[in-house]
Amino acid sequence: MEQTQTVQRDEIDGVPAFTAPGPARVTGALVFGVGVRDETWATLGVTHLIEHLVMGSFPKSHLECNATVDVESTVFHATGRPEAVAAFLTGVCTALADLPTDRLDLEVGILQAENCSGSHPTAAALWAARFRLDGPGLAYAGGGVPEFLDEDTVRAHARRWFVRSNAALVWHGNLPEGLRLPLPDGVAPLRPSPVARPQAGPEWLTGPAVGAGLLLTVRDGLDAATSLTLDVLLERVRDVARHERGLSYHADLVLVDVAAGHREAALLVDAREGQEAEVARLLWQQFEALCAAGPSAEEVAHAVAGFAEFTEGGDDLVLTDLLRAAFCRVFGLPSRTAAESLAAWRTVEPHDVRTAARALRPSALLVLPEGVDPGPLEGIGRRHLCNVVPELPAGTTFRPPLLARLRHPAARTRLVVGDAGLAEQDADGDVHVIPWSEVEAAVAASTGEGVFVVGRNLCGIQVHEEVFGRRAVDAVRARLPRHVWVSAPRPAVEERVPSPQR
Numbered sequence: 001m002e003q004t005q006t007v008q009r010d011e012i013d014g015v016p017a018f019t020a021p022g023p024a025r026v027t028g029a030l031v032f033g034v035g036v037r038d039e040t041w042a043t044l045g046v047t048h049l050i051e052h053l054v055m056g057s058f059p060k061s062h063l064e065c066n067a068t069v070d071v072e073s074t075v076f077h078a079t080g081r082p083e084a085v086a087a088f089l090t091g092v093c094t095a096l097a098d099l100p101t102d103r104l105d106l107e108v109g110i111l112q113a114e115n116c117s118g119s120h121p122t123a124a125a126l127w128a129a130r131f132r133l134d135g136p137g138l139a140y141a142g143g144g145v146p147e148f149l150d151e152d153t154v155r156a157h158a159r160r161w162f163v164r165s166n167a168a169l170v171w172h173g174n175l176p177e178g179l180r181l182p183l184p185d186g187v188a189p190l191r192p193s194p195v196a197r198p199q200a201g202p203e204w205l206t207g208p209a210v211g212a213g214l215l216l217t218v219r220d221g222l223d224a225a226t227s228l229t230l231d232v233l234l235e236r237v238r239d240v241a242r243h244e245r246g247l248s249y250h251a252d253l254v255l256v257d258v259a260a261g262h263r264e265a266a267l268l269v270d271a272r273e274g275q276e277a278e279v280a281r282l283l284w285q286q287f288e289a290l291c292a293a294g295p296s297a298e299e300v301a302h303a304v305a306g307f308a309e310f311t312e313g314g315d316d317l318v319l320t321d322l323l324r325a326a327f328c329r330v331f332g333l334p335s336r337t338a339a340e341s342l343a344a345w346r347t348v349e350p351h352d353v354r355t356a357a358r359a360l361r362p363s364a365l366l367v368l369p370e371g372v373d374p375g376p377l378e379g380i381g382r383r384h385l386c387n388v389v390p391e392l393p394a395g396t397t398f399r400p401p402l403l404a405r406l407r408h409p410a411a412r413t414r415l416v417v418g419d420a421g422l423a424e425q426d427a428d429g430d431v432h433v434i435p436w437s438e439v440e441a442a443v444a445a446s447t448g449e450g451v452f453v454v455g456r457n458l459c460g461i462q463v464h465e466e467v468f469g470r471r472a473v474d475a476v477r478a479r480l481p482r483h484v485w486v487s488a489p490r491p492a493v494e495e496r497v498p499s500p501q502r
């Protein structure tokens with residue numbers, strides 16, 4: 001039996017509400033359209049910190065409640081007696097309206113100790129390859145762990161994003177009369193669309209991934225043939241990798257709705273150590289096969305049957321529909337229920353899947369862990385994750401002292417400070433360039449004179465007096481605009497600066 005029309009639309013205190021009758025133990029959730037993509041390098045972790053401050057404001061209770069921050073959304077949720085869940089959500093709103101910042105330092109310490117980015121590293125590497133240090137690509141720099149935040153920044157972020165116009169309520173079960181959602185008013189925050197890096201066709205790269213991943217740009221999130229393509233590909237990779245070759249244990253699909261008409265679908269496949277290249281080849285070859293010949297009728301039927309089984313899922317399905325409706329409302333996207341999607345899936349033919357796969361192909365990005373060589377791959381070109389260029393640009397050159405270069409191969413580097421930007425040739429001979437206009441942040445060294453320059457193009461260049469001399473540090477400082485400097489670093493910050501590739 002197909003369920004439709006289970007989702008009821010309502011409004012509570014100006015917050016759009018998506019409700020459905022359900023179990024006596026109700027589930028309530030508040031969804032906000034804010035996540036790591038709405039931070040900057042300097043404010044990374046601020047959303048996660050706000051979530052911690054809010055959750056930490058509740059006294060201990062037996063209510064089953066939690067909160068999550070991912071790349072595009074923040075969700076507070078609880079399951080239990082209706083009055084208890086209502087009280088929890090009201091409490092979330094109250095805390096968001098006036099953040100309890102007295103525990104700010106404590107929570108920053110906790111988050112730094114947890115050091116949890118909240119995103120799958122392979123997905124983060126793929127998003128960075130697509131968007132560089134912008135939008136979902138920020139997850140690559142370690143979203144979730146605050147480094148440079150002060151109270152004003154945290155409060156400003158809460159005031160801008162955790163407002164009535166950027167929220168939606170999900171309620172599954174009996175809705176109590178007295179539910180209040182006293183969120184602050186505020187204009188619906190504008191979410192700039194990150195710009196995708198241009199590419200001429202499918203590309204592969206290495207990065208801080210575990211296993212292999214494939215990123216594809218989906219223009220119409222409601223297109224059934226495209227959804228089926230992703231499902232069939234996932235099933236193929238699971239079958240071949242796990243069952244036939246014993247290579248991998250887990251394959252998953254992560255979707256991010258970047259904007260209306262722009263979804264990024266990441267297929268993530270675990271690999272046993274040493275098998276990453278094989279898994280990446282398999283992922284690419286299966287996708288190419290789907291583009292060339294499409295799926296079999298059996299594969300399509302199997303995918304549709306699997307989805308049909310899911311839509312019989314009772315309470316889980318209702319909650320899925322409610323959450324999807326809430327996300328779409330907050331993100332400004334069209335939405336439909338799983339049952340409606342199933343009806344669309346039933347009309348898809350194998351050749352539709354082939355057409356959909358071919359439409360995805362030009363946007364394909366395949367990522368492997370650093371140092372892994374996939375061997376020859378057909379139909380896909382190589383590129384670097386960050387901005388590697390053929391040769392050093394013109395400018396003033398600085399080198400480590402001769403003795404250091406002779407003793408330490410790692411010191412065989414060259415720094416160029418030019419009119420166009422900052423460049424470094426690393427010990428491997430690769431040249432990294434950060435145009436001055438693309439500097440995202442500058443972090444002062446914690447000891448001695450130095451600066452770590454972070455590029456939006458994912459390059460990171462360390463300039464320290466002990467390596468390149470004081471003159472080099474001064475030359476770089478003179479070029480850096482004031483606004484890129486983040487506040488004074490905490491001790492040992494340099495070891496913690498996540499990712500941007502050297």
Ligand SMILES: [Zn+2]
Pocket residue numbers: 386387388431432433458459460501502
């Ligand atoms: Zn680089």
